[in-house]
Amino acid sequence: xxxxxxxxxxxxxxxVAISADTVFIDLGLKSEGFVDKAExxxxxxxxxxxxxxSLKVYFASASGDELHFTxxxxxxxxxxxxxxxxxxxGVPVEGHVTQEIKGGYEVMVGSTRAFCPYSQMGYRERKExxxxxxxxxxxxxxxxxxxxxxxxxxxxxILAEQAEEKKVALAQKLQLGSVVKGTVSRIESYxxxxxxxxxxxxxxxxxxxxxxxxxxxxxxxxxxxxxxxxIRADWAKEKVSLSMKExxxxxxxxxxxxxxxxxxxxxxxxxxxxxxxxxxxxxxxDGLVHISKxxxxxxxxxxxxxxxxxxxxVTIERVDAEEKRISLSPIVSDAETDNATEYQKAHADDDxxxxxxxxxxLLKK
Numbered sequence: 001x002x003x004x005x006x007x008x009x010x011x012x013x014x015x016v017a018i019s020a021d022t023v024f025i026d027l028g029l030k031s032e033g034f035v036d037k038a039e040x041x042x043x044x045x046x047x048x049x050x051x052x053x054s055l056k057v058y059f060a061s062a063s064g065d066e067l068h069f070t071x072x073x074x075x076x077x078x079x080x081x082x083x084x085x086x087x088x089x090g091v092p093v094e095g096h097v098t099q100e101i102k103g104g105y106e107v108m109v110g111s112t113r114a115f116c117p118y119s120q121m122g123y124r125e126r127k128e129x130x131x132x133x134x135x136x137x138x139x140x141x142x143x144x145x146x147x148x149x150x151x152x153x154x155x156x157x158i159l160a161e162q163a164e165e166k167k168v169a170l171a172q173k174l175q176l177g178s179v180v181k182g183t184v185s186r187i188e189s190y191x192x193x194x195x196x197x198x199x200x201x202x203x204x205x206x207x208x209x210x211x212x213x214x215x216x217x218x219x220x221x222x223x224x225x226x227x228x229x230x231i232r233a234d235w236a237k238e239k240v241s242l243s244m245k246e247x248x249x250x251x252x253x254x255x256x257x258x259x260x261x262x263x264x265x266x267x268x269x270x271x272x273x274x275x276x277x278x279x280x281x282x283x284x285x286d287g288l289v290h291i292s293k294x295x296x297x298x299x300x301x302x303x304x305x306x307x308x309x310x311x312x313x314v315t316i317e318r319v320d321a322e323e324k325r326i327s328l329s330p331i332v333s334d335a336e337t338d339n340a341t342e343y344q345k346a347h348a349d350d351d352x353x354x355x356x357x358x359x360x361x362l363l364k365k
Contacts, residue, residue, distance in 0.1 A: 004029070004067070005059035007082065008089030011069065015053045025055060025069065033057075033067045040071070058091040072138055074110065080148045083112060087144035087151075092158055097135050105132060107139065107153055114139075114151035123159035166198050171235040179247065184224045187216050194226060194242060203228060207243035210251050210284035212270070251284040255326070256319045258282070263316040264331060272303050279314055279328055287326030289314060294330060 005011070013033065017024040023040065027033040035057055040048045049055070057069040060082070073086050074094035086093055095107040095114060104117040116139060121132055139153035140161075174180060174196070182194035182201065191204040203226070205213050213219055220226070228242035259265070259281060267279040267287070276290040289312070296305060306312075313331040320326070 005062075006085075006089075007059060007061070008085035008091045009059045010056060010089065010091070011059065012054065012056050015049055015051050015055060017051060018047065018049070023049065025057065027067065032065060033069055035069050035071060039074075058086075058089065079110065080112065083109065083141065083148055083151065084144055087141040090140065092138050092140060093153070094136060095139050095153065097132050097137060100129055100133055107137075109139070109151070109153075112148060112151065114141075114153050116153040116155060120152075120154035120156045123156055123163065163198070167235060167238065170197060170199055171233075174230060174233070176230055176233055178230045179227060180230060180242070181225060181227050182242075184220050184222050184226060187220060187222060189216070192216055192220050194228065196240075199238075199240070201230070201240035201242050203242045203244065207231070207241070207245050210245055210248055212284070251282060252321055252324050255285065255321050259316050259319060259326065261316050261318065264313065265316070266311055266313045269306055269308050269310045269312055271308060272306050274302065277302065277306055277312065279312055281326065285326070287314065287316070287328040289328045289330055293328075295332065 011025075011027070011033075013025040013027065015023055016026045018037065021037050023035045023037050025033040025035060035055070037047065042048070055071065057071050058073075060068045060070045060073075062068065070091075072092035072094045073082055083093065085091065093109050095109040095116075097116070098106045098108055100106075101115075104115055104119075105121060107114045107116050118129065120142070121129075137155050138158045139155050140157040141151060142154045142157070143150065143152035145151075180196050180201075182196040184192050184203075185195040185200060186193040189205075191202055191206075191208070193200045194203050205216055207228075208216070208219060226244060227247060228244045229246040230240060231243045231246060232239070232241035234240070265281060267281050269277050270280040270286050271278040274291075276288050276294070278286040278288055280286050291300075291302065294302070296302070314328040315331055316326065317329050318325075318327040
């Protein structure tokens with residue numbers, strides 16, 4: 001009778017039943033296909049699959065109508081013939097890392113000794129070399145020579161394939177505009193990286209909040225769970241950008257009603273620019289006092305006169321909610337005007353340009 005499958009042949013199937021020690025799979029045939037349950041059971045006895053799950057398995061052997069498959073070669077199934085077939089068909093193998101040797105690690109696959117170079121152990125986040133010793137890991141055979149006496153393995157290849165599969169699955173599930181939950185995994189000056197089901201997406205500092213964030217560490221911590229919206233996604237280049245700001249209410253909504261023209265308010269200088277002062281009126285809402293409206297002489301260096309954090313009383317002159325712009329004019333009190341007059345009289349002839357009173361300059365105008 002002709003054999004239905006070749007050793008090492010890959011089959012994509014589904015789990016139809018799980019017994020005490022066997023996972024039965026759907027082959028669409030009268031013959032039964034099964035995989036040892038131990039391949040999906042961790043050291044605590046937890047089973048990682050359930051009925052209905054999709055599986056990628058490889059044909060190992062046949063006994064009558066029973067077809068034995070494996071998700072990876074290990075132990076007694078890892079004879080020389082099966083290892084050669086695994087090399088030819090890309091079947092994963094399980095090995096025990098026994099020791100660190102020159103250039104890499106000695107790995108036992110069943111009773112066969114193999115070698116894994118340092119460069120092929122781990123993936124993007126590599127551990128200290130000694131941490132791999134004693135581990136049972138999955139590998140792909142990169143070289144099989146001299147009838148199995150020289151076998152070179154790669155753990156990196158397996159992890160890269162798994163990462164690619166996860167990425168493809170995420171790309172199908174998460175679209176532009178999707179709202180996701182993740183955990184902050186890294187913080188940089190330009191933003192934070194958020195782990196979403198094993199994939200790292202960037203949350204730029206400008207997208208954390210409508211309120212200006214100067215230091216990411218002030219608002220986020222590693223391990224913190226965040227909710228954000230996907231605003232850019234190039235899965236091929238593994239570049240996905242998130243925004244928490246998009247999920248916040250826009251502070252400019254209804255701004256004209258909050259700050260009618262003519263309203264007098266005291267705000268704090270949030271930024272000093274060459275062309276004027278930005279005044280914070282409410283969280284994430286700044287208005288501009290143009291330099292032409294300030295009591296300073298032309299070509300004055302505003303940074304020598306004003307500094308961020310100073311209070312300034314202003315009047316709302318114009319509100320453009322669509323362009324998110326508010327024009328302001330400074331309020332000069334009678335007391336300030338009197339002080340400026342006295343200052344002008346006292347220093348009419350000795351202005352050295354270093355000490356500058358803006359209200360005196362206003363009177364000069």
